[in-house]
Amino acid sequence: MSYVHTHCPPPNYHYHYHHAHPFQYQTPSWHGNLPDAQTGNHNNWFHKDSGYGVDLNNNGRYDRGQDGVIAFDQNRDGRISNQEIKESNERLKAFGGNYDLNGDGHTTICERSKGQRYQREMQQNDLDRDGRLSSWELDRAGGRVVVDHNRNGHAEPHETYSPYHSPTPGFGSGSIGYVDPARNHTQVNNNRWGWAYH
Ligand SMILES: [Ca+2]
Ligand SMILES: [Ca+2]
Ligand SMILES: [Ca+2]
Ligand SMILES: [Ca+2]
Numbered sequence: 001m002s003y004v005h006t007h008c009p010p011p012n013y014h015y016h017y018h019h020a021h022p023f024q025y026q027t028p029s030w031h032g033n034l035p036d037a038q039t040g041n042h043n044n045w046f047h048k049d050s051g052y053g054v055d056l057n058n059n060g061r062y063d064r065g066q067d068g069v070i071a072f073d074q075n076r077d078g079r080i081s082n083q084e085i086k087e088s089n090e091r092l093k094a095f096g097g098n099y100d101l102n103g104d105g106h107t108t109i110c111e112r113s114k115g116q117r118y119q120r121e122m123q124q125n126d127l128d129r130d131g132r133l134s135s136w137e138l139d140r141a142g143g144r145v146v147v148d149h150n151r152n153g154h155a156e157p158h159e160t161y162s163p164y165h166s167p168t169p170g171f172g173s174g175s176i177g178y179v180d181p182a183r184n185h186t187q188v189n190n191n192r193w194g195w196a197y198h
Contacts, residue, residue, distance in 0.1 A: 019197055020195050020196065020197050021195070021196055022193050022194070022195055022196075023193070023194055023195075023196050024191055024192065024193055024194075025191075025192055025194060026174060026175075026189040026190060026191060026192065027189070027190050027192055028177055028187050028188065028189055028190070029168075029169065029187070029188050029190055030185050030186070030187055030188075031054050031055045031056055031058060031169075031185060031186050031187075031188060032054075032055045032058070032060070032184060032185055032186075033052065033053065033054060033055070033092075033179070033180075033181060033184045033185060033186055034052070034053030034054065034055050034061070034062045034067065035050075035052055035053070035089060035092065035093050035098070035103070035181075035184075036048075036050045036089065036093075036103035037050060037051050037052070037053030037062035037067075037069070037089075038050060038062065039051030039053065039062065039064075039069050039082075039085055039146075039148065039153065040082050040085065040086075040153045040154070041152075041153040048086075048102065048103070049082055049085070049086060049153065050085075050086060050089050050103060051069040051070075051071065051085040051086070051088070051089050051146075052069060052070045052071070052085075052088055052089040052092045052093070052181075053067050053068065053069050053070075054067060054068040054069070054070060054145075054179070054186045054188075055067055056068050056167070056168065056169045056188070057169055058169070064148045064151040064153075065147065065148055065149050065150070065151045066147075067147070068145045068146065068147055068166065068167065069085060069145070069146040069147075069148070069155070070088060070092060070138070070143060070144075070145060070146075070179055070186075071084050071085045071088040071143070071144055071146055071155065072084060072087075072088045072091065072141055072142045072143050072144070073142040073143075073144055074087065074088075074142065076142055078157070079155070079157060079160070080144055080146055080155040080160050081155075082153075082154065082155075085146070085155065090114075090115070090118060091118045091121070091122050092122070092179070092181045093115075093181065094114075094115040094116070094118035094119040094122065095118070095119055095122035095123070095126075095133075095181050095182075096180075096181025096182040096183075096184070097119070097181075097182060098115075098181075099111050099112045099114075099115030099116070099119075101114060101115055101118075125137055125138075125140070125141040127140070131180065131182055132178040132179065132180040133178060133179045133180075134176075134177065134178040135163040135164055135175050135176045135177065135178070138163040138176060138179065139162060139163050139164065143163055144160050144161060144162065144163070145160075145161045145162075145163055145166035145167070145176060146159055146160050146161070147159055147161070147166075147167050163175060163176040164176075166188075168188055168190045168191070169188075169190070172190050172191060172192075173191055174188055174189045174190040174191045175188070175189045176188060176189075177189050
């Protein structure tokens with residue numbers, strides 16, 4: 001029995017085989033914020049389940065299962081409740097100077113006073129005082145990224161991510177660069193794979 005070469009390896013085959021290795025790098029992308037996104041199932045005059053969305057798929061509206069929601073685990077029980085999603089929406093809006101907490105287009109005296117309190121509290125989470133919450137500032141404040149994969153209007157534990165390891169547009173993963181409520185956008189760092197030859 002004889003062995004016959006049917007394919008010739010390219011001239012640099014061994015060179016690549018021994019010296020190529022994959023490496024990961026990050027590319028940034030920017031996404032509009034979607035305050036008052038209808039993240040939950042209640043949406044009437046008396047009760048609104050609104051969250052602070054991030055338009056990961058960049059189509060201008062909140063899409064369950066595709067876009068993210070920024071929320072703080074206020075009571076630090078490891079879960080994000082709908083109440084925490086709602087309050088985080090109010091807090092992030094107030095941090096950016098918007099005191100219309102229920103999003104009805106009017107700011108009452110009561111909303112202004114509560115909004116100013118929220119704003120002061122959120123400014124304490126902005127440790128480098130640049131007006132944005134970066135991944136490390138979000139993480140220290142109990143901030144999480146929720147993607148409602150099963151689209152049921154609730155944030156289950158497997159749908160709740162650290163700002164350091166969160167879903168990115170499509171099927172990728174990455175981290176939150178920063179959330180900027182005043183300028184109404186979020187930067188996401190997307191993990192990419194490349195090949196290095198040397
Ligand atoms: Ca969207
Ligand atoms: Ca909680
Ligand atoms: Ca900051
Ligand atoms: Ca869900």
